[in-house]
Amino acid sequence: xxxxxxxxxxxxxxxxxxxxxxxxxxxxxxxxxxxxxxxxxxxxxxxxxxxxxxxxxxxxxxxxxxxxxxxxxxxxxxxxxxxxxxxxxxxxxxxxxxxxxxxxxxxxxxxxxxxxx
Amino acid sequence: xxxxxxxxxxxxxxxxxxxxxxxxxxxxxxxxxxxxxxxxxxxxxxxxxxxxxxxxxxxxxxxxxxxxxxxxxxxxxxxxxxxxxxxxxxxxxxxxxxxxxxxxxxxxxxxxxxxxxxxxxxxxxxxxxxxxxxxxxxxxxxxxxxxxxxxxxxxxxxxxxxxxxxxxxxxxxxxxxxxxxxxxxxxxxxxxxxxxxxxxxxxxxxxxxxxxxxxxxxxxxxxxxxxxxxxxxxxxxxxxxxxxxxxxxxxxxxxxxxxxxxxxxxxxxxxxxxxxxxxxxxxxxxxxxxxxxxxxxxxxxxxxxxxxxxxxxxxxxxxxxxxxxxxxxxxxxxxxxxxxxxxxxxxxxxxxxxxxxxxxxxxxxxxxxxxxxxxxxxxxxxxxxxxxxxxxxxxx
Numbered sequence: 001x002x003x004x005x006x007x008x009x010x011x012x013x014x015x016x017x018x019x020x021x022x023x024x025x026x027x028x029x030x031x032x033x034x035x036x037x038x039x040x041x042x043x044x045x046x047x048x049x050x051x052x053x054x055x056x057x058x059x060x061x062x063x064x065x066x067x068x069x070x071x072x073x074x075x076x077x078x079x080x081x082x083x084x085x086x087x088x089x090x091x092x093x094x095x096x097x098x099x100x101x102x103x104x105x106x107x108x109x110x111x112x113x114x115x116x117x
Numbered sequence: 118x119x120x121x122x123x124x125x126x127x128x129x130x131x132x133x134x135x136x137x138x139x140x141x142x143x144x145x146x147x148x149x150x151x152x153x154x155x156x157x158x159x160x161x162x163x164x165x166x167x168x169x170x171x172x173x174x175x176x177x178x179x180x181x182x183x184x185x186x187x188x189x190x191x192x193x194x195x196x197x198x199x200x201x202x203x204x205x206x207x208x209x210x211x212x213x214x215x216x217x218x219x220x221x222x223x224x225x226x227x228x229x230x231x232x233x234x235x236x237x238x239x240x241x242x243x244x245x246x247x248x249x250x251x252x253x254x255x256x257x258x259x260x261x262x263x264x265x266x267x268x269x270x271x272x273x274x275x276x277x278x279x280x281x282x283x284x285x286x287x288x289x290x291x292x293x294x295x296x297x298x299x300x301x302x303x304x305x306x307x308x309x310x311x312x313x314x315x316x317x318x319x320x321x322x323x324x325x326x327x328x329x330x331x332x333x334x335x336x337x338x339x340x341x342x343x344x345x346x347x348x349x350x351x352x353x354x355x356x357x358x359x360x361x362x363x364x365x366x367x368x369x370x371x372x373x374x375x376x377x378x379x380x381x382x383x384x385x386x387x388x389x390x391x392x393x394x395x396x397x398x399x400x401x402x403x404x405x406x407x408x409x410x411x412x413x414x415x416x417x418x419x420x421x422x423x424x425x426x427x428x429x430x431x432x433x434x435x436x437x438x439x440x441x442x443x444x445x446x447x448x449x450x451x452x453x454x455x456x457x458x459x460x461x462x463x464x465x466x467x468x469x470x471x472x473x474x475x476x477x478x479x480x481x482x483x484x485x486x487x488x489x490x491x492x493x494x495x496x497x498x499x500x501x502x503x504x505x506x507x508x509x510x511x512x513x
Contacts, residue, residue, distance in 0.1 A: 052452070054440075055440075056324070058322060058413075059322040059323060059369065062416060063367045090371075090390060091369075091371055092389070092390040092411060092413055093412070093413070
């Protein structure tokens with residue numbers, strides 16, 4: 001698994017390539033927590049290059065959104081494959097993680113709700 | 118701690134010289150010296166004094182020389198290090214000594230400053246070795262404990278088949294293969310009363326010991342609630358509530374709990390975020406049971422859980438599994454997947470419960486080939502033979 005980080009407006013975009021499983025999920029957790037510690041608030045997880053997420057990956061995302069929630073931050077998912085959406089869906093996680101077909105749409109959704117706030 | 122050093126030399130004056138040069142260390146109980154005058158005496162001393170850690174030996178000696186002594190030392194299973202003392206320029210003997218396991222060498226006449234440094238260096242090496250042996254022993258102890266943990270885990274899931282030899286209405290088989298010594302999957306089945314069989318399959322997030330602990334708790338909570346005759350959704354609601362109560366590390370479990378009425382074939386269930394099971398119809402045909410009852414357990418308290426219902430007719434089978442089956446990966450990193458699972462199940466409607474499980478698990482393992490098993494693989498099949506008392510099927 002590889003993580004590329006970039007910033008777009010007030011949001012941080014993390015682009016994941018590869019598998020998010022028991023061996024790599026810790027790395028993802030560290031990357032997002034580091035982003036939060038830098039003062040990051042809104043995160044887009046770009047899963048266009050991710051081909052798998054295991055229950056360990058879901059667990060890390062739960063830890064992260066709990067942490068974000070305390071600080072009024074958000075995490076949305078962009079460009080997840082059908083297989084990954086299904087994993088979220090079956091576990092009942094879809095309501096917790098808003099999903100968007102593209103990064104632009106994810107960023108627009110975050111920006112839109114920011115204005116309204 | 119005092120370090121005991123054996124000095125082996127046929128030179129009679131050496132003992133007095135060493136006692137003189139190292140008198141401070143001897144007085145302060147840092148070093149203790151034992152003396153021998155040839156290889157034979159040295160071996161006797163080592164045999165008698167088990168705490169000798171370092172041997173400083175000359176090469177040319179009567180009875181048994183230093184090179185032979187080195188060979189004998191290497192045969193002892195002791196944490197001993199040897200330093201050889203040779204004549205200046207005697208490279209052949211030095212090479213032989215090093216090849217026979219000597220840790221270092223000194224040349225004559227002995228430079229006592231150098232000897233002290235060499236002893237210090239050797240002792241540091243012995244200290245590291247002792248630490249390594251200690252760590253190794255600890256690791257072995259952990260492995261033994263893991264083996265016991267595995268036995269405990271395997272003993273809390275039912276493993277005797279057929280589990281209810283007197284019950285002709287059903288045939289049950291299950292298998293659980295952990296990817297590591299212990300795993301986070303489990304299955305269970307038990308009669309709630311004369312007519313109703315409760316059955317469970319579940320998968321805890323992550324693997325290894327944390328998952329195994331959470332698995333044991335989840336399994337016990339669920340069974341306790343189930344035996345109180347609660348409907349599936351109520352059971353999941355309560356178990357979720359209890360798991361959320363003190364679940365600091367954000368563990369969760371996906372869990373399917375069903376109750377089969379063995380008299381009617383009626384099936385009531387609740388699926389808490391688990392993979393959709395399949396029904397293998399008696400005449401052929403495979404149906405995925407898409408009913409979703411609620412979220413995986415242990416995440417958010419007070420979540421709604423709803424019951425689903427199906428009917429098994431005589432000859433139908435219910436197949437449950439964890440994602441270790443569908444997410445088995447081959448060496449190319451591709452997944453076994455639902456389509457392949459559905460396809461293989463389609464050919465198994467005539468099989469008994471064990472046929473179904475064996476065929477699926479073998480196929481998943483065959484698919485994975487040489488690739489290491491990445492997740493726990495668990496599967497449970499219940500074939501409903503019928504009681505003869507089923508309500509007459511409605512024509513549709």
